[in-house]
Amino acid sequence: MELIEKIILTQIYLSGITGKSYKDNLKTKKGFTENIINSKIDELVKNKLITEDKSALTELGRSSLRVVLAGGVFDIIHPGHIHTLNAAKILGDVLVVVVATDNTAIKMKKRQPLHSKEQRQELVNSLSMVDLCLIGQEDDIFKTVNLVKPQIIALGYDQVHQEKFIIEGCKKINLDAKVARLQSPIPESSSSKIQKEYGESIHGI
Structure with missing residues (x-):
């Protein structure tokens, strides 16, 4: 798994605890443009690591962290x-x-x-x-x-x-x-x- 994907999964996991927007946190990180974030999230949804509504990790996504x-x-x-x-x-x-x-x-x-x-x-x-x-x-x-x-x-x-x-x-x-x-x-x-x-x-x- 790429580092950028691991960072996205991490931020989604943390947002589940804090209730804060994971996208807002990702945008503060160097090299994370909105296009890159959306593209990677779509890829992670396709690979069943993120739920279809893009709000949380799937069981597979959580076990990968x-x-x-x-x-x-x-x-x-x-x-x-x-x-x-x-x-x-x-x-x-x-x-x-x-x-x-x-x-x-x-x-x-x-x-x-x-x-x-x-x-x-x-x-x-x-x-x-x-x-x-x-x-x-x-x-x-x-x-x-x-x-x-x-x-x-x-x-x-x-x-x-x-x-x-x-x-x-x-x-x-x-x-x-x-x-x-x-x-x-x-x-x-x-x-x-x-x-x-x-x-x-x-x-x-």
């Missing part, structure tokens, strides 16, 4: 996050990242996050390897998993989620997803350490 889901707090982006997300993106075609809600972040980090969930979402969305960043759900993480329907769920080196818990949760929603434990290098600094050192340096001025 390997979607990776990763999650975390992402309060202060540091090299460990970049390594982890790059490693996650390599596993598939589309990388969707879920940031924890503020309440979940407090439970996980035992501290108030410096940035709100909306700010953390915006920050992660700005990273080049991330195709889409969503805010998670507090009551049931599998609601987001079911929305994204990834083929791979990537866990970072510092995440404590149990693989068995995730696999069993996916089975309950009839999702056949593999869990990948990313072997990213552990960074010198964690978000908590950066915050602590920054706070100490301010007080020392």
Whole structure:
């Protein structure tokens, strides 16, 4: 499959989650003229990868995209996050990242996050390897998993989620997803350490 076709399929997949126009997103990409977009979409419809009304992916189209889901707090982006997300993106075609809600972040980090969930979402969305960043759900993480329907769920080196818990949760929603434990290098600094050192340096001025 050509790269341009993969990009179109990706944008249609993402529009199904965000509700935004995939054509508007495609027009912002270099080399994507309206004629090229329409021509390729017609071709993809003919090959049964896009529905006849051009609004969504067919089952065949969706299966041709390997979607990776990763999650975390992402309060202060540091090299460990970049390594982890790059490693996650390599596993598939589309990388969707879920940031924890503020309440979940407090439970996980035992501290108030410096940035709100909306700010953390915006920050992660700005990273080049991330195709889409969503805010998670507090009551049931599998609601987001079911929305994204990834083929791979990537866990970072510092995440404590149990693989068995995730696999069993996916089975309950009839999702056949593999869990990948990313072997990213552990960074010198964690978000908590950066915050602590920054706070100490301010007080020392």
